[in-house]
Amino acid sequence: MENISHPHVPPPPRLTSPEAHRAEILENPLQTYLLGIIISICGNVLISISLNIQKYAHVRQSQRGSKPYYTSVMWWCGVILMGIGELGNFAAYGFAPASLIAPLGCVSVIASAVISVVFLKETVRASDIVGGTLAITGTYLLVTFAPHTSTHITAHLVQYYAVSWHFLLYLFFEVIIFCILLYLYKRRNVKHIIIVMLLVALLASLTVISVKAVSGMITESIKGQLQLIYPIFYVMLVIMVASCAFQIKFLNQAMKMFDATEVVPINFVFFTASAIVAGIVFYQEFEGLALLNIFMFLFGCLLSFLGVFLIARNRPKIKQQNQNFIPMDRIPGSRHTDKVQPEAKTSTYGSLAAKLMCNRAGQTDDS
Structure with a gap:
C-alpha cells in the first residue's frame, strides 16, 4: 500500500545537533535580502511622514483652539500611516537579519528632518547637513557589510536557539541587570535618563528576538510550511506584546521627564546596540562573517549614531499656548x-x- 505524505503538516519540533541547524542556514537570495531592506526603509519613511503629519495637526488645532486633536482627520491619517510603517518594519524582520533592520531606523530620523524643513518650514542647520551626511554614509556601510546570510525561521529552529547555553546565559545576566536598574528607578528614585533608557533597551532586545521569530514563522507559514500550530509561536507572540507594552511605558515616562532631543538619540543608540547583540547571541547572525565586515559594520553604526545625535540635537521647539492658562x-x-x-x-x-x-x-x- 502506498504511503501518503502530508506536505503541509511539518514534523514536530525536536532538538538536534548544531550541524543539522546549520544546514537550515541558507544564503538569502539577493532579491529577498533587498526586499527586507526596501520594506524597512519604506516603513521608516512612512513613520517619519506620519509623525510630521501628527505634528502639523497638533499645531493647526492649537492655533484654531476649537476641537481636540483626535477629532482631526489629518491626525488620524498620520496614525494610520504610522501603523502601516510599523507593519513594514515587522515584515522586514522576516527577510533580513535583525542586526541590519534595527540600525535602519536612522532613515526615519533623516526623513523626518527633511520633511520638517520642506513642509513645516523649519530652519536648515549646519548640524542637520553634517548629521544627515554621516547617517546616510553609515546606512550605506550597514547595508554593504551587514551579514547577507539568514535563517529560515521555523518553530524547530527558534526552540533550539531558545534553549542554547549562550542565550540562557545572556538572558540570565539581562534579568539581573534589569532587576538592579528597576530597583534603582523605583525604590531609590534614581531618575537618570541613562537608567530609563537602559530599561527600554533591555526590553528592546527581547522585542527584537520575538518580533523576528514571529515574523519569520508567519513568513514560512505563508510560503506553505505551517508554523502557527506550535506552542513556541504563541510564546514568542506573548513576549513580543508584553515587551512592547512595557517598552512604551518606560519611553512615555522618559518623554515626560526629559526633553525629546535627549530621548531620541539615546534611545536609538541603545535600541540599535541591543538589537545587534540580540541578533548575534540568539540568531548567531555574525557567525562566519569576515573580520573586515564586522569592523565596517560597527563603523557604519557609529556614523549613524553620530548623525542621529547631530540631527536631534537642539531641535527647535514649537511653543503652543495653553488654552487653560489665564493671565x-x-x-x-x-x-x-x-x-x-x-x-x-x-x-x-x-x-x-x-x-x-x-x-x-x-x-x-x-x-
Missing part, C-alpha cells in the same frame, strides 16, 4: 492679585491649603 492681569473680579498665588517659600505652596487661600481671596474681592 494674572485678566482674572475676572480680581483686584488684589498678590493674594491669588501664595509665596513659593511658604508651607502651603502647591497644597490644598493654597487652593483654599485662592478661593477665599476670590470671595473677598467679589464682595
